[in-house]
Amino acid sequence: MERACAILEIKLLFAKPYSPEATGKIERFNRTVESFMDEAALKYCETLEEYNKFFTVWLTECYHTREHGGLNGDTPETAYRSSKTPLRFAPPETVASAFMRVEQRKVDKSGCISFGAKKYEVSVLLAGRKVDVVYDANDIETLTVEHDGDSWRAKELKIGEHTGPRPKLPKSMLPALPSTSRLLDEKEKQHANRQDVVRRAIRYDGLKGGETDV
Numbered sequence: 537m538e539r540a541c542a543i544l545e546i547k548l549l550f551a552k553p554y555s556p557e558a559t560g561k562i563e564r565f566n567r568t569v570e571s572f573m574d575e576a577a578l579k580y581c582e583t584l585e586e587y588n589k590f591f592t593v594w595l596t597e598c599y600h601t602r603e604h605g606g607l608n609g610d611t612p613e614t615a616y617r618s619s620k621t622p623l624r625f626a627p628p629e630t631v632a633s634a635f636m637r638v639e640q641r642k643v644d645k646s647g648c649i650s651f652g653a654k655k656y657e658v659s660v661l662l663a664g665r666k667v668d669v670v671y672d673a674n675d676i677e678t679l680t681v682e683h684d685g686d687s688w689r690a691k692e693l694k695i696g697e698h699t700g701p702r703p704k705l706p707k708s709m710l711p712a713l714p715s716t717s718r719l720l721d722e723k724e725k726q727h728a729n730r731q732d733v734v735r736r737a738i739r740y741d742g743l744k745g746g747e748t749d750v
Contacts, residue, residue: 543634636670652676655693
């Protein structure tokens with residue numbers, strides 16, 4: 537309602553709950569419509585078109601041409617025609633936009649929203665924020681997304697059968713490849729030292745000409 541009134545430049549006023557004196561015009565309007573419904577019940581209307589037909593007849597002949605005390609004895613039709621307030625007409629597209637359906641959605645981390653069991657691409661810049669989705673119930677292929685006074689069209693996200701090649705990461709983000717095995721390098725040194733000790737060992741049983749006791 538707030539959105540529709542803002543688009544049509546209508547001032548929206550709220551009445552206090554349970555205070556009929558603050559909604560006198562609405563209460564009087566309801567009584568007026570109820571009097572029509574009592575008469576329409578005798579016509580046994582079966583369709584909305586029939587109700588609208590007789591409501592137009594009743595409104596023109598029974599209401600607009602009847603004198604009202606609140607209008608100093610004038611009829612609503614006379615007061616309407618003599619008013620100096622200029623009439624303002626809204627373009628049909630503006631009226632249609634004002635009464636479009638609106639739902640709120642939260643943009644996910646990928647910049648998309650879920651609507652009608654489908655994904656729609658919005659903007660990564662709005663990730664984590666709530667947006668208003670304006671749509672026509674008969675056509676949800678393209679949605680209008682509104683946020684902070686801005687609006688744009690969001691189309692259904694289409695995922696193809698094949699995806700493109702995975703982008704390469706910069707060298708700074710690539711893992712450093714080792715040039716050698718530090719484990720084998722260390723073990724190679726230990727093995728070389730072990731072999732050197734073996735070569736320098738003295739085998740006394742191979743000596744000749746010596747004493748039997750060492």
